[in-house]
């Protein structure tokens with residue numbers, strides 16, 4: 001596997017903190033053993049965990065006010081894959097990459113798949129884009145795409161999704177994620193029912209084009225760009241559409257796409273119960289669809305989401321195989337550093353959720369012992385599992401301290417001449 005960060009640099013930097021990690025790991029092993037938990041087993045669980053990186057995440061993000069480009073930003077899918085390979089080389093839990101079309105479109109998708117493979121990467125869910133117009137496009141999406149009033153616009157949007165499935169098939173992907181910006185900005189602008197009927201008709205055509213082993217992920221979002229009414233606005237509409245379309249269609253949960261204070265972990269439990277959970281776009285949020293780094297604002301919510309996921313694993317729920325992906329916008333940090341940090345935060349929540357004693361928790365629930373039930377979760381959440389995560393990375397050939405190694409490599413400076421800024425934006429916010 002080629003990566004731009006050398007293995008010898010990783011090994012050298014690891015050498016410096018090996019002894020500290022060994023001591024921390026042993027201390028944690030002893031304290032977990034007193035709680036009847038085997039640290040080796042937990043470390044293996046951590047090693048088995050992975051979360052996909054979105055190609056658009058490695059470019060510097062922005063807001064509707066401005067974008068401040070970073071140094072040596074990737075300018076095309078091949079350079080984005082190089083950055084994704086750096087992330088995976090250091091954290092060893094991000095071997096999958098989720099592309100976005102037409103942003104990542106190439107002439108030869110077979111070649112792209114081979115290039116990714118040479119970097120140790122494979123492709124996760126394909127994302128279509130009918131929320132903005134492309135230069136060569138015939139019909140505009142200004143007033144919507146899959147739910148547009150004009151059949152010609154809908155046909156164009158359907159055709160794009162079907163070509164995404166074909167490209168994704170060549171890339172080895174097995175799902176299509178559809179998010180649309182369709183909706184209205186004024187009361188009365190759209191007929192709610194007719195718009196959703198048109199959306200469903202379009203989605204039925206896309207669904208019919210899915211290969212047998214593919215799934216269709218429906219991503220909802222409360223508002224933006226439509227600020228009064230969005231066609232697929234919440235998980236209720238999303239799951240109704242998924243039910244209407246069939247068993248291959250499921251609801252995708254982006255953590256930033258809900259109304260403030262909504263109990264997201266409970267939505268997750270409902271979707272699991274009815275075998276309709278597609279997976280996640282992980283990020284964090286303070287006020288809306290902020291696309292902040294995972295675990296940076298409310299790590300307890302992230303933990304509570306994983307508590308539901310690990311509970312489903314524990315109960316061996318049929319068909320439970322959610323897709324995990326990061327979906328963030330990095331405006332003030334180096335995207336590679338933020339994505340590494342976030343992948344580790346998501347992995348941290350997964351490992352902490354393994355610490356919950358499920359049988360004990362069920363007993364507290366049956367006895368209506370609210371205080372002890374919530375304390376059972378808190379004991380898990382308050383346990384610092386950092387030595388487990390670092391050891392999992394070390395076992396996989398990654399870095400004990402990924403940020404330290406990335407900075408020591410001076411990656412951006414090394415690429416500054418081969419990647420001059422082209423003035424364009426290689427990133428998006430979805």
Ligand SMILES: [Mn+2]
Nearest residue numbers: 254281327430
């Ligand atoms: Mn998303």
